[in-house]
Amino acid sequence: MTTRPISSRLVSFGIGIAILVGATMAVNRVPVTVQGDLLKKYDSIDDVTTALPSLPVYAPSYFPQDLRWPPSRVLAQGRPFPAVLMEFQGRKSGRPVLVISQSAGGAFPPGDKVRLVKVKEKTAYPLKGRDARLEVGACGDGATCSRIAWTEGAYRIDVTGRSAPLDLIRVAESMIR
Amino acid sequence: MALSGLFNSFPGMCVVQSFFHSLMAAAVAEIAVKSFGIRNPRSRQRLFLAIVVVPVVMLPAYLLAGPYRDSVPFRAGALFDSGRWLSLEVLGIPLAGAVLILAFLVATLSFLFQELAPIVLQTLRPSHPDIAARDGGDDPAIRQALASLPGPAPPVVIVEDDDFLILSTTGKHAAVTVSSGLIAALSVDQLRAALAHEIAHVNRSRLHLLPAMFFLRMAMFFNPVVLMAFRRAVQEDERICDEMAVSMTGDRAALADTLKTLYLAPDDAEAGGGRRSALRLAEDMDRYSHRLNIESRIKGIADESGNADDGGWLAFASSFAVIAALNYFIV
Numbered sequence A: 001m002t003t004r005p006i007s008s009r010l011v012s013f014g015i016g017i018a019i020l021v022g023a024t025m026a027v028n029r030v031p032v033t034v035q036g037d038l039l040k041k042y043d044s045i046d047d048v049t050t051a052l053p054s055l056p057v058y059a060p061s062y063f064p065q066d067l068r069w070p071p072s073r074v075l076a077q078g079r080p081f082p083a084v085l086m087e088f089q090g091r092k093s094g095r096p097v098l099v100i101s102q103s104a105g106g107a108f109p110p111g112d113k114v115r116l117v118k119v120k121e122k123t124a125y126p127l128k129g130r131d132a133r134l135e136v137g138a139c140g141d142g143a144t145c146s147r148i149a150w151t152e153g154a155y156r157i158d159v160t161g162r163s164a165p166l167d168l169i170r171v172a173e174s175m176i177r
Numbered sequence B: 001m002a003l004s005g006l007f008n009s010f011p012g013m014c015v016v017q018s019f020f021h022s023l024m025a026a027a028v029a030e031i032a033v034k035s036f037g038i039r040n041p042r043s044r045q046r047l048f049l050a051i052v053v054v055p056v057v058m059l060p061a062y063l064l065a066g067p068y069r070d071s072v073p074f075r076a077g078a079l080f081d082s083g084r085w086l087s088l089e090v091l092g093i094p095l096a097g098a099v100l101i102l103a104f105l106v107a108t109l110s111f112l113f114q115e116l117a118p119i120v121l122q123t124l125r126p127s128h129p130d131i132a133a134r135d136g137g138d139d140p141a142i143r144q145a146l147a148s149l150p151g152p153a154p155p156v157v158i159v160e161d162d163d164f165l166i167l168s169t170t171g172k173h174a175a176v177t178v179s180s181g182l183i184a185a186l187s188v189d190q191l192r193a194a195l196a197h198e199i200a201h202v203n204r205s206r207l208h209l210l211p212a213m214f215f216l217r218m219a220m221f222f223n224p225v226v227l228m229a230f231r232r233a234v235q236e237d238e239r240i241c242d243e244m245a246v247s248m249t250g251d252r253a254a255l256a257d258t259l260k261t262l263y264l265a266p267d268d269a270e271a272g273g274g275r276r277s278a279l280r281l282a283e284d285m286d287r288y289s290h291r292l293n294i295e296s297r298i299k300g301i302a303d304e305s306g307n308a309d310d311g312g313w314l315a316f317a318s319s320f321a322v323i324a325a326l327n328y329f330i331v
Helices: A006-034 A045-051 A165-175 B002-008 B010-036 B041-065 B072-076 B082-087 B095-124 B140-147 B180-185 B188-205 B209-219 B224-249 B252-263 B278-302 B312-328
Strands: A040-042 A073-077 A083-089 A096-103 A116-127 A130-139 A144-152 A155-161 B133-135 B156-159 B166-169 B175-179
Touching: A006 B010, A006 B082, A006 B312, A040 A045, A045 A073, A073 B072, A083 B072, A096 A165, A116 A144, A116 A165, A130 A165, A144 A165, A155 A165, B002 B010, B002 B082, B002 B095, B010 B041, B010 B082, B010 B095, B010 B224, B010 B312, B041 B209, B041 B224, B041 B312, B082 B095, B095 B224, B140 B156, B140 B188, B156 B180, B166 B188, B175 B180, B175 B188, B180 B188, B188 B209, B188 B224, B188 B252, B209 B224, B224 B252, B224 B278, B252 B278
Parallel strands: B156 B175
Antiparallel strands: A040 A073, A073 A083, A083 A096, A096 A155, A116 A130, A130 A144, A144 A155, B133 B156, B166 B175
16 A cells, blocks of 8 residues: 655645534634624624614713724624623724623623733712612733623623723713713 | 523533544544545544544643634634524424434443443443353363464353353453353354454453543533544454454454354344334344444455554544644634
8 A cells, every 4th residue: 555745645634634623613604604693703883773773772972082083893682692892992002992892691801902911999880860880900911900891772782992990981871961 | 592692601601612623633533544544443443532522632732822712803714613403492492402402411321331331331230150160261262262372361261151241341351251051152263253353352451542532532422423432443453353353363254253253143033024113123132233343344454455544643643633623622
């Protein structure tokens, strides 16, 4: 029996893996194609309200000048529970600096760039008649981060930013009408 | 909703991800076997055991290395997000979730009744003092068969039974047990081959590889992919012992003939006419699968090049690297 050279076998292996990756990506898209309300990326908030009309999107009317509008990333789902996540970039840094997430079910956690991983201070904060919780601490990379969270109807809303809490509170207040 | 809540919990997430990680590992291992042309049973066994190890080892490693794999942006950009499939509903039924639960249930029952129960029963069952047994060292055929085998042989015990029986017990009191019916049916060369195969099992048991793997396999008792991979690894162990037996005896034909005599006897005529119960069908399928396995072993014994170095370590290293990289993006 003839034995193929190692390079040829490695190429076959590489082709096989490439086909496997392609097939896995295709399989991953099937549920979203079949059922449109599963977790996926949207181009804008308008697209979310069009695709998921029963989902109220809580967007801020006040927006700090050092942030870019519109959100750089919008992720939403209607199932297994309705939820939206919006990520905003800094005007200068181009990095995500603010994340607003709303969920009517389980956790809908943001990525590592804007996630409060170490809480240094925690306090209750009255936010236009809502009982909010304000936390100050550090994000995954050690930068100062703060988060304010409250319940709005069926939704738990989390606003997390790479900044001191003052700006965050103004953003949060502007989301309540 | 209850089902998705179950899958979204931390234990549920671990169970689901470990299943998909082993599925990906199985696919990569299969591609490696085909593209590298792996026929050496040791190389094949390494790849199949990787499927058992991967889900147990990699998920904790990922959780330590990348605690943000649970984040929504990561999941949305992942290679495969199991949550999508598990949230998919057909006519209001979470079909993929239900199928997965069913597969876990079948695998768990299979583990309990086919793998764990026999071990527990064997441990609890008292020995049978009514079965007559004698020292194989006094038997001329056994003495003749063992004479030309290299190295020290474990004690051989003969049980008085007309059925064909040969097995090895491992551990501190390792021994080979053989029935008088089998000794009578085999030639000295065939008996030597059969004993060499069992001695190979005793020698390999000193590595404690499969028992260690069985503990990992137990942790994945619910995982049907691990169930199949472990069984394939055990089958490869038989092939490894076949090769060890051939290297001890230098006689490929004798071992192949032994397998034919022991396991490929003409099937008994089907009793009861054309009616076949489901149980009978399952038994037939089991027998057919066993027969295919034995035929494949006989083919492997005849193939002298099957034990050659076939780049198995390169295939294993490449596969493991690919599995580790791809599974990180499977959530």
